[in-house]
Amino acid sequence: MSVLLVEDDESIATVITAALVAEGFKVARCDSIAGRDALLAEGIYAALVTDVMLTDGDGIETLGRVRASHPDLPIIILSAQNTLDTAVRASDTGAFEYFPKPFDIEELVRTVRQAAGAGALVGEPSDDGATGQGLPLVGRSAPMQAVYRMITRVLRNDLTVLVLGESGTGKELVAEAIHQLGHRRDGPFVAVNTAAIPADLIESELFGHEKGAFTGAVARHIGKFEAAAGGTLFLDEIGDMPMQAQTRLLRALQSGRSHRVGGREEVRIDARIIAATNKNLEPQIAAGLFRQDLYYRINVVPISLPPLRDRADDIAALARHFLVSAASEGLPRRQLTSDAIALLTAQPWRGNVRELRNFIYRMALLAREDTVDAAAIVPMLTVAVREEPVRDAVPGLDAAVTRWMAGENPAHGTIYDSALAAFERPLFGEVLRLTGGNQLRAAQMLGINRNTLRKRLSELAMDTDSWKL
Numbered sequence: 291m292s293v294l295l296v297e298d299d300e301s302i303a304t305v306i307t308a309a310l311v312a313e314g315f316k317v318a319r320c321d322s323i324a325g326r327d328a329l330l331a332e333g334i335y336a337a338l339v340t341d342v343m344l345t346d347g348d349g350i351e352t353l354g355r356v357r358a359s360h361p362d363l364p365i366i367i368l369s370a371q372n373t374l375d376t377a378v379r380a381s382d383t384g385a386f387e388y389f390p391k392p393f394d395i396e397e398l399v400r401t402v403r404q405a406a407g408a409g410a411l412v413g414e415p416s417d418d419g420a421t422g423q424g425l426p427l428v429g430r431s432a433p434m435q436a437v438y439r440m441i442t443r444v445l446r447n448d449l450t451v452l453v454l455g456e457s458g459t460g461k462e463l464v465a466e467a468i469h470q471l472g473h474r475r476d477g478p479f480v481a482v483n484t485a486a487i488p489a490d491l492i493e494s495e496l497f498g499h500e501k502g503a504f505t506g507a508v509a510r511h512i513g514k515f516e517a518a519a520g521g522t523l524f525l526d527e528i529g530d531m532p533m534q535a536q537t538r539l540l541r542a543l544q545s546g547r548s549h550r551v552g553g554r555e556e557v558r559i560d561a562r563i564i565a566a567t568n569k570n571l572e573p574q575i576a577a578g579l580f581r582q583d584l585y586y587r588i589n590v591v592p593i594s595l596p597p598l599r600d601r602a603d604d605i606a607a608l609a610r611h612f613l614v615s616a617a618s619e620g621l622p623r624r625q626l627t628s629d630a631i632a633l634l635t636a637q638p639w640r641g642n643v644r645e646l647r648n649f650i651y652r653m654a655l656l657a658r659e660d661t662v663d664a665a666a667i668v669p670m671l672t673v674a675v676r677e678e679p680v681r682d683a684v685p686g687l688d689a690a691v692t693r694w695m696a697g698e699n700p701a702h703g704t705i706y707d708s709a710l711a712a713f714e715r716p717l718f719g720e721v722l723r724l725t726g727g728n729q730l731r732a733a734q735m736l737g738i739n740r741n742t743l744r745k746r747l748s749e750l751a752m753d754t755d756s757w758k759l
C-alpha cells in the first residue's frame with residue numbers, strides 16, 4: 291500500500307518516510323500542493339499525510355478538490371500551527387486525523403495503518419458483483435465516515451463496543467467488520483441473539499452447563515463465551531436481555547471469568563465483546579428493565595449508526611450495490627433510471643438499509659423491464675409501505691380514531707366532516723409523497739377521480755408542490 295506524504299520540512303519528511311517504510315508502506319513524497327496534485331493524478335494511495343503550510347499555499351484550504359476527486363482517501367493532517375482554528379479547519383475537511391506538531395511518530399504510523407484499513411471498509415460494488423475487500427459497508431456520507439472512524443479506533447484493542455441504531459441500520463454488519471478487520475480476526479465470531487433465547491436457558495447458552503446441571507442437561511455444553519475464545523462475542527439485542535441474565539453477564543464481565551451452570555471450574559473469558567441494541571437504553575434503565583451498572587460496563591465505545599433517512603446521500607450507492615448482489619444471487623439484472631433513484635432517495639425507509647435491500651430484491655424480481663424508472667417503482671413502493679415491520683408498527687386506525695376523538699374534541703354535529711379531513715390529510719400526503727406530487731398518479735393509486743382529488747386537496751388547503759421531487 292502506498293502513502294502520499296506532502297511535507298516541506300526535509301527532516302520531518304525523512305523520519306516519517308522511514309517509519310512508514312518500516313511498517314511495509316511505500317511512500318510517495320513531495321513538498322508542495324502542485325506536487326501533491328500531480329502525484330494524486332497518477333497513482334492510487336491508501337492515505338494522504340499532509341502538512342498545512344506549504345511553499346505554494348495552504349494544505350487545508352486546497353483539500354476540497356482532493357476530497358472531490360478522491361472521496362475515499364483518508365487524509366491525515368500535520369500542523370505546526372496548533373491553534374483551535376487549524377484543528378477545526380482540519381476536522382471541517384473531514385480529515386481522518388489531525389496531528390499537532392510535535393507528534394509521536396509511533397502514533398502517526400498507527401493512525402496511517404488504521405486509515406488505510408478504513409479505506410478498505412468502503413466497498414464500492416464492481417460490475418462483476420465482487421465487493422473487493424469482502425466487507426461491503428456501503429456509503430460515503432459524512433455520518434458513515436464518523437462510523438468508519440470509530441471502527442478503526444477499536445481494531446487494535448479489546449475495548450467493549452456498544453453498537454446502537456434503529457433496526458436495519460447495519461449493526462450486525464459493523465460488528466462483523468470490527469471482527470474481520472481487527473486483531474482477533476483469526477479467532478471465531480460468535481453471535482448470540484439474547485432476545486431470542488428463552489429466559490431460563492440464557493445462562494446455559496452464554497456460560498454453558500455441566501452434565502446433569504438441570505433436567506435435560508444430558509451432556510456438558512460449552513457456552514458462547516467459551517466458544518468465542520480468541521475471537522469476538524457479539525451480544526445482539528442486549529436491550530431485551532432478561533434481568534437475571536443481565537446480572538450473570540455483569541458478574542462475568544467484571545471478573546473476566548465465568549463458570550458453567552452447575553459447575554465449579556472457572557473459565558477465563560478471552561473474547562472481545564460487542565453488544566448491540568435498537569433500544570434506547572436510558573429509558574429502559576429508568577424503567578428498571580436494564581441494569582445501569584451493566585450499561586456502564588458495555589458502553590465503553592459507543593458506535594451509533596445513523597438511520598438511512600439521515601444519510602439519503604448513500605441511498606443511490608446502496609441501491610446499486612443491492613442491484614449487483616441481487617444479480618449475483620440469480621435475480622434478473624436491473625438498472626435504475628435517475629428519476630427512480632431520486633424517488634428512492636425521497637422515501638423515509640423506516641426499516642432502514644434492510645428495507646431498502648428487500649425492496650431492491652423485490653423490484654429486481656417483479657420489474658417488467660431491465661431499466662426501471664420512477665413510474666414502475668411507485669406501485670412497488672406502496673407494497674413496501676404496507677409491509678412495514680410489525681415490530682415498529684404504527685398503532686391501528688381504531689386506536690387513532692379513539693385518540694383523535696379524545697384529543698380533538700370535535701364539535702357536536704361536525705364530527706364526520708372533521709374526521710374525514712383528519713383522515714384524508716395524512717392519506718393524501720402519503721400518496722402524494724409516493725408519487726412525487728403527481729396528482730394524476732396519486733388519483734390512480736387512490737382509485738378516485740382526478741378532479742375529486744384536486745377539489746378535496748384545495749378544500750383541505752393542501753399544497754402539492756411540497757411533494758414535487
Ligand SMILES: Nc1ncnc2c1ncn2[C@@H]1O[C@H](COP(=O)(O)OP(=O)(O)OP(=O)(O)O)[C@@H](O)[C@H]1O
Nearest residue numbers: 426427428456457458459460461462463568643644
Ligand atoms: N452500510 C451498509 N452497506 C451494505 N449493506 C448494509 C449496510 N448496512 C446494512 N446493510 C444490510 O442491511 C441488512 C440489515 O443490516 P443488519 O442486520 O446489520 O441490521 P441491524 O442494525 O443489525 O438490524 P436489527 O436491529 O433489526 O437487528 C443486512 O442485509 C445488511 O447486510
Ligand SMILES: [Mg+2]
Nearest residue numbers: 461462526566
Ligand atoms: Mg441485528
